[in-house]
Every structure is written in structure tokens, then in C-alpha cells.
Amino acid sequence: MNVRRFSAHVFALTTALVCLLAAVAVASALKGASYKAKVTHSGGWNYAVTLRVASTGKVASFSVQKPPIPCGVGVPLKAQVTKPAPISSSGAYKNSIVYKYDPQPSIAIKVSIVGKFSGHTFKGTFKNETGGECDWSMPISARS
Numbered sequence: 477m478n479v480r481r482f483s484a485h486v487f488a489l490t491t492a493l494v495c496l497l498a499a500v501a502v503a504s505a506l507k508g509a510s511y512k513a514k515v516t517h518s519g520g521w522n523y524a525v526t527l528r529v530a531s532t533g534k535v536a537s538f539s540v541q542k543p544p545i546p547c548g549v550g551v552p553l554k555a556q557v558t559k560p561a562p563i564s565s566s567g568a569y570k571n572s573i574v575y576k577y578d579p580q581p582s583i584a585i586k587v588s589i590v591g592k593f594s595g596h597t598f599k600g601t602f603k604n605e606t607g608g609e610c611d612w613s614m615p616i617s618a619r620s
Contacts, residue, residue, distance in 0.1 A: 504567045505593035506620055507533035513618035515602045525589070527569075527598055527618055535560040538571040538589055567593040569600075589616065596620045 505511075511527040524541035537560045561571035572588035591600015596619055603613040 504565065505529040505533055505536060505563050505569075505598075506596065507531055509596075509620040511593075511598045511618035511620045513598075513602075513616050515614050515616055517604075517612060517614065523587075523602070525602060525616060525618065527589070529563070529593070530560065533563065535562050536569060536571070536593075537561075538573065540573060540587055543575045543585070563593060569593060569598070591616065 507529060508531045509529050511529070513525045515523040515525055517523070526539050526541075527536050528539075529536045538558065543556065556573055556575055558571070558573040561569065563569050569592065570588065570590040572586050575585045575587070577584070586603075586605040588603045588605065589600060590603075591598055598616070598618040600616055601613050602616040603611070605611050
């Protein structure tokens with residue numbers, strides 16, 4: 477009788493451990509994957525967003541197909557400044573891109589992304605930050 481009870485406890489603990497390890501594995505980003513999403517602002521602007529996870533699965537880069545246009549200003553893009561950012565063990569991620577415009581380098585727009593990787597999906601918030609009345613944020617859901 478003790479052998480049966482011991483076997484049942486071992487089985488239950490083993491099952492719980494396997495489920496826990498599976499949950500941890502799914503909670504993070506897929507190594508080497510690209511996650512893509514389309515963000516549509518109510519003003520009619522569409523942004524194609526891509527998150528690229530490194531082969532290590534520990535960092536990701538973030539890009540937007542076209543830069544945002546400064547509110548009320550039609551000036552060309554001068555520079556896009558970004559770098560890969562870490563992915564936490566729970567899948568949390570945040571990164572940003574700063575766009576500088578020419579001929580007015582004082583005009584800068586920051587787009588940022590904050591959210592969480594979980595297996596084949598990334599869910600979070602995409603923000604356009606101009607430091608003024610044209611700031612906005614939208615939910616984002618990307619898939620690999």
C-alpha cells in the first residue's frame with residue numbers, strides 16, 4: 477500500500493514538473509523567429525511592425541516599415557536610431573526607435589513597443605511619442 481501511495485506521489489510531482497517546464501518554455505520568444513504585425517491608426521496610417529528574435533532567444537530587434545510623420549510637418553527622415561533589447565525570462569520586452577528629421581533635427585519622434593512574447597505570439601502596446609498632442613498608443617498583436 478505504501479508503494480502505491482509513493483508511486484502516485486512521484487507520478488503527480490513528475491506531471492507537475494513537466495507542466496511547469498512546458499509553461500516556462502512557452503512563456504518566452506521563439507529563438508530566431510520573426511514576429512509581424514500591422515498597426516492601423518484611426519487617422520488611416522498603417523504601420524508594418526517586425527520583431528526579430530536573435531538565435532539565442534535572449535534579445536530582439538524592433539523595426540517599423542515606414543517612419544511616422546510628425547504632426548503637421550511633412551519633413552523627410554534623417555536618421556533612425558535603434559538597437560536590440562533584452563527579452564526577460566518571462567518573455568517581457570520593451571524597445572524603441574527614435575526618428576530624427578531633416579532639415580529640423582530638433583524634431584524627433586519616438587515609437588516604442590512594450591509587451592510580452594509567448595510562444596508564437598507577442599502582445600503589447602505600440603506607442604507614437606512626439607511629446608505633444610499627436611501622441612497615441614495602440615494595442616499590438618504579432619505572430620511568428
